Amino acid sequence: MCLPGTVEKVAERARTEGVSRRSFLATAGAAGAAGVTATLLPAPAEARGKGRKRRPRALDLTHTFAAGFPMYIGNEPSRRTLTTIPADGFYGQEWTFGEHSCTHMDAPGHFVEGGRLTPEITLSELMLPVAVIDISERARSDPDAVVTPDDLVAYERRHGRIPRNSAVFMDSGWAKRLPDEDAYKNADSSGTYHFPGFGIEAVDWLLDRRSVRAIGVDTLSLDPGNSTTFDTHVTWLGADRFGIENLANLGKLRPRGATAFIGVIPWEEGSGGPCRVIAYS
Amino acid sequence: MCLPGTVEKVAERARTEGVSRRSFLATAGAAGAAGVTATLLPAPAEARGKGRKRRPRALDLTHTFAAGFPMYIGNEPSRRTLTTIPADGFYGQEWTFGEHSCTHMDAPGHFVEGGRLTPEITLSELMLPVAVIDISERARSDPDAVVTPDDLVAYERRHGRIPRNSAVFMDSGWAKRLPDEDAYKNADSSGTYHFPGFGIEAVDWLLDRRSVRAIGVDTLSLDPGNSTTFDTHVTWLGADRFGIENLANLGKLRPRGATAFIGVIPWEEGSGGPCRVIAYS
Numbered sequence: 375m376c377l378p379g380t381v382e383k384v385a386e387r388a389r390t391e392g393v394s395r396r397s398f399l400a401t402a403g404a405a406g407a408a409g410v411t412a413t414l415l416p417a418p419a420e421a422r423g424k425g426r427k428r429r430p431r432a433l434d435l436t437h438t439f440a441a442g443f444p445m446y447i448g449n450e451p452s453r454r455t456l457t458t459i460p461a462d463g464f465y466g467q468e469w470t471f472g473e474h475s476c477t478h479m480d481a482p483g484h485f486v487e488g489g490r491l492t493p494e495i496t497l498s499e500l501m502l503p504v505a506v507i508d509i510s511e512r513a514r515s516d517p518d519a520v521v522t523p524d525d526l527v528a529y530e531r532r533h534g535r536i537p538r539n540s541a542v543f544m545d546s547g548w549a550k551r552l553p554d555e556d557a558y559k560n561a562d563s564s565g566t567y568h569f570p571g572f573g574i575e576a577v578d579w580l581l582d583r584r585s586v587r588a589i590g591v592d593t594l595s596l597d598p599g600n601s602t603t604f605d606t607h608v609t610w611l612g613a614d615r616f617g618i619e620n621l622a623n624l625g626k627l628r629p630r631g632a633t634a635f636i637g638v639i640p641w642e643e644g645s646g647g648p649c650r651v652i653a654y655s
Numbered sequence: 656m657c658l659p660g661t662v663e664k665v666a667e668r669a670r671t672e673g674v675s676r677r678s679f680l681a682t683a684g685a686a687g688a689a690g691v692t693a694t695l696l697p698a699p700a701e702a703r704g705k706g707r708k709r710r711p712r713a714l715d716l717t718h719t720f721a722a723g724f725p726m727y728i729g730n731e732p733s734r735r736t737l738t739t740i741p742a743d744g745f746y747g748q749e750w751t752f753g754e755h756s757c758t759h760m761d762a763p764g765h766f767v768e769g770g771r772l773t774p775e776i777t778l779s780e781l782m783l784p785v786a787v788i789d790i791s792e793r794a795r796s797d798p799d800a801v802v803t804p805d806d807l808v809a810y811e812r813r814h815g816r817i818p819r820n821s822a823v824f825m826d827s828g829w830a831k832r833l834p835d836e837d838a839y840k841n842a843d844s845s846g847t848y849h850f851p852g853f854g855i856e857a858v859d860w861l862l863d864r865r866s867v868r869a870i871g872v873d874t875l876s877l878d879p880g881n882s883t884t885f886d887t888h889v890t891w892l893g894a895d896r897f898g899i900e901n902l903a904n905l906g907k908l909r910p911r912g913a914t915a916f917i918g919v920i921p922w923e924e925g926s927g928g929p930c931r932v933i934a935y936s
Contacts, residue, residue, distance in 0.1 A: 432778040440923040448737065448747075453923065456729065456753055459768050463885070466729075466765065466926045470751040472737055484747065487740050497713040497933060604744070637918015637931035642721040642734065645747045650918035650931065652778060 435543075435634065435651040436477045437552070437622045443476045444555040446567075446594040446619075451475045471648075479638045479646040480596065480617040485607045492644030495616060499587050500636045502541040504653060505529060506629045510547030513570045517560050519546065520573030520598050526580070533630045541588040541634050542580060545624035546570035549592040560599065567599030574605040581613050588636070590618035590651075618651060631655050716824075716915065716932040717758045718833070718903045724757045725836040727848075727875040727900075732756045752929075760919045760927040761877065761898040766888045773925030776897060780868050781917045783822040785934060786810060787910045791828030794851045798841050800827065801854030801879050807861070814911045822869040822915050823861060826905035827851035830873040841880065848880030855886040862894050869917070871899035871932075899932060912936050 437443065442450050451471035459465050474480070482489030507529055512519040521544050526536070536542060548569055551557035560568045572589055580586045589596060589610060596617040597606040610617060618636065638649035718724065722734045732752035740746050755761070763770030788810055793800040802825050807817070817823060829850055832838035841849045853870055861867045870877060870891060877898040878887040891898060899917065919930035 430782075432782070434778055434921075436921055438774050438921045438923050439925075449749075459766070464766050464888075464926070466754050467922070467924065468730075468751065468753050469922065469928075470749065472749050473747050485740070485745050493719050497715055500931075500933065501711075501713070501935075607745075635916050635918065635933075637916065637933070639920065639929050639931055640715075640717055640719045641748070641750065642719050643748065644720075645745070647750075648920050650781075650920055652781065652916075652918070654782075 430654040433623055433627055433632070433653045433655075435621045435623050435627070435653055436649075437549075437620055439476045439648055440553075443620075444552075444558050444594065445472070445475060448472045448474070473641060473645050473647040474619070476648055477618070477620045477622065477651060478648045479636070480607065480611060480619065481644060481646040482611045482614050482616060484645040485604070485611045489611060490614065492638060492647050493640040493642065495638065498539075499616070500638065502539060502587055502634055502636070503537040504627065504630075504632045504634045505533070505536045505540055505542045506545050506624055506627050506632075507542060508545045508625075508629065509570060510545055510625065513546040513548065517568040517570065518598055518600055519570045521571070521576040522573050523575050523579040526576055529629070536580075536584050536586065537630075538585045539587050540585075541590055541618075541636075542586050543590040543618075543621060543624055543627070543634075544570065544572060544592065545627070546592055547625060549620075549622050549624070559594065567594070569593040569595075569599035571598035571601070572596055572606045572610075573598070574609060577606050577609050581609070586615070588616050588618060590621050592621045592624050593619070595619060616646070618649065621651060627653055628655055711935040714904055714908055714913070714934045714936070716902045716904055716908070716934055717930075718830075718901055720757045720929055721834075724901075725833075725839050725875065726753070726756060729753045729755070754922060754926050754928040755900070757929055758899070758901045758903065758932060759929045760917070761888065761892060761900065762925060762927040763892045763895050763897060765926040766885070766892045770892060771895065773919060773928050774921040774923065776919065779820075780897070781919065783820060783868055783915055783917070784818040785908065785911070785913045785915045786814070786817045786821055786823045787826050787905055787908050787913075788823060789826045789906075789910065790851060791826055791906065794827040794829065798849040798851065799879055799881055800851045802852070802857040803854050804856050804860040807857060810910070817861075817865045817867065818911075819866045820868050821866075822871055822899075822917075823867050824871040824899075824902060824905055824908070824915075825851065825853060825873065826908070827873055828906060830901075830903050830905070840875065848875070850874040850876075850880035852879035852882065853877055853887045853891075854879070855890060858887050858890050862890070862896075867896070869897050869899060871902050873902045873905050874900070876900060897927070899930065902932060908934055909936055 441453050453467045453469050456466045456468050481492050483491045507521050507525050509519055597604050632653040632655035634653045636649055636651050641647040723731050734748045734750050737747045737749050762773050764772045788802050788806050790800055878885050913934040913936035915934045917930055917932050922928040
């Protein structure tokens with residue numbers, strides 16, 4: 375894996391040039407890490423003229439893509455070191471995982487023959503205003519709680535109409551159970567999961583009455599964990615919409631007014647797949 | 656891989672609910688596909704008040720993440736089908752690849768021991784104004800062409816100062832050689848690659864005189880293909896900056912005024928890794 379002569383030359387250059395000369399890590403700050411709190415963004419070049427206001431605030435809605443992250447079904451993601459700096463001059467890993475690992479998209483083609491696949495999701499669908507439906511209080515006492523039409527109506531009464539071409543995210547408080555796999559899956563003795571999701575009535579309500587592009591959840595599935603018929607998947611993806619599972623930090627997101635960037639890798643013939651989701655407000 | 660009873664129930668629901676009822680694919684549009692031209696974005700909810708202007712224009716700078724995409728070194732990405740809708744009720748793939756596949760980030764820790772890894776790249780570094788340095792004309796006659804300080808000075812004379820906390824992308828026209836691996840690598844009879852990159856003098860100029868967070872290239876490496884010492888990697892990453900390789904569509908991007916969203920998946924202990932890069936202007 376190593377190019378001839380690379381190790382020595384890289385090491386030499388690092389010694390004499392890179393590290394010492396450039397005050398390596400002096401500027402790191404290392405607030406870092408997905409799942410960390412809000413950060414101020416630099417204002418884009420053109421937004422810095424007089425009369426412009428504060429910088430947009432960014433919030434990471436993505437879990438670190440980690441080996442062993444709990445899966446709804448199938449093998450957990452795994453990684454191995456391919457090269458190291460001492461041996462090869464540069465460090466890199468190899469990953470193996472199913473597309474429905476960690477924070478990821480469900481494309482229409484995940485459940486529907488002929489449905490759109492990941493590279494066919496348009497750019498206009500990857501930057502959406504967000505409505506956050508908070509059912510965390512109910513989910514605390516009832517792990518089978520689902521988003522209902524009443525939740526959507528109550529949201530609109532308080533925060534105004536769900537915007538056109540938006541994403542509607544369920545905040546059930548479930549992400550706090552990570553990294554405890556058992557608590558996150560919450561399986562009973564028969565193996566049935568119990569965690570919140572979107573109820574089919576809420577999905578029907580959104581499709582019939584509003585123009586929404588995506589739904590997202592802070593759990594392992596768009597459907598509640600105890601579903602055996604996957605009504606929400608079939609109906610939502612069947613309507614050519616996509617979903618996002620295993621979102622992070624929804625409890626820190628304002629209920630309305632944020633815009634989510636959904637940075638899905640355009641996985642070839644993908645049924646969805648890992649994405650970076652960041653909210654700006 | 657299939658849950659008991661899933662196939663039948665999903666198929667039934669798809670027949671009776673999803674597809675027919677929801678006029679499946681009626682809204683698809685399917686402009687889709689990474690690497691496609693600019694798309695109008697819906698204006699965020701709060702930007703639609705009176706007095707606001709046009710929607711931001713989006714341009715995908717990401718190649719489709721494809722099995723067999725040319726690698727600088729190491730195995731090409733591979734995929735296999737894990738489940739299908741007829742057999743399992745839902746479709747999904749498994750991927751295996753090295754972190755430096757397709758459009759991807761090089762984090763500081765890729766070349767420097769103790770350097771920041773992917774999850775430590777801060778949110779403020781993932782949304783940057785972009786300066787595009789066009790060396791495509793020179794690269795047409797000289798595959799070993801590099802970005803020089805003269806190119807940067809000429810850029811600033813024409814387009815104004817490189818913004819603070821920006822990304823500087825090299826447009827060498829090289830992405831047009833894809834998907835022809837031989838043309839993209841352009842190896843001579845000894846196996847040495849010949850494609851453009853950032854010259855070390857340009858990197859030094861940027862580090863000494865401007866405040867730039869990222870450099871990016873439309874080739875396989877931040878360094879020119881014929882480099883054996885990787886000066887640009889070592890110096891740039893050694894200064895706690897990151898790079899992006901295999902960018903797409905840079906020839907369609909305005910030289911200044913766009914903002915790039917760099918949606919890198921927060922790969923655990925990642926040396927960088929696949930990212931979705933979209934420019935807005």
